[in-house]
Amino acid sequence: MTDPIADFLTRLRNSSRAGNAECVSPHSKLKAGLAAILLREGYVAGVGDGQDANGHKTLVVQLKYVDGVAALSGLKRVSTPGRRFYAKSDELPRVLNGLGMSIISTSRGLMKDRDARRNRLGGEIVCNVW
Numbered sequence: 001m002t003d004p005i006a007d008f009l010t011r012l013r014n015s016s017r018a019g020n021a022e023c024v025s026p027h028s029k030l031k032a033g034l035a036a037i038l039l040r041e042g043y044v045a046g047v048g049d050g051q052d053a054n055g056h057k058t059l060v061v062q063l064k065y066v067d068g069v070a071a072l073s074g075l076k077r078v079s080t081p082g083r084r085f086y087a088k089s090d091e092l093p094r095v096l097n098g099l100g101m102s103i104i105s106t107s108r109g110l111m112k113d114r115d116a117r118r119n120r121l122g123g124e125i126v127c128n129v130w
Helices: 004-018 029-040 113-118
Strands: 022-026 044-051 057-063 075-077 101-106 109-112 123-129
Touching (some): 029 057, 029 109, 109 113
Antiparallel strands (some): 022 057, 101 109
16 A cells, blocks of 8 residues: 555545444554544544454544534545645645645644644645545
8 A cells, every 4th residue: 555644534535425433444653643633623523443353453433423414524635655745834725714624744743734833833734624
């Protein structure tokens, strides 16, 4: 697999559109950080760890629905392995004019775009969420 982050975002997108209660993905620190930001911002209901049949660690994300509609309506990978996208703190794009958010990988770890602007940090734009 060349892009595990895109795979994780696709699993979340497909599970939410299919109406599944949870999404299971192979575990990594970056994916756990993304899921923690989504949990903090209210896009998902819960995040936990598990194991698959072979004993490998997995990341289990409980999806959130409001009146039968998924709280997570859109996910888009911005920076890919073939084309990295970096931005300075004053050049960070706004997603849906502030209704969505970007997740930025900075020198201080993953954070949402508002926190990166507040701390005057730039970095790699991992994905956009709305």
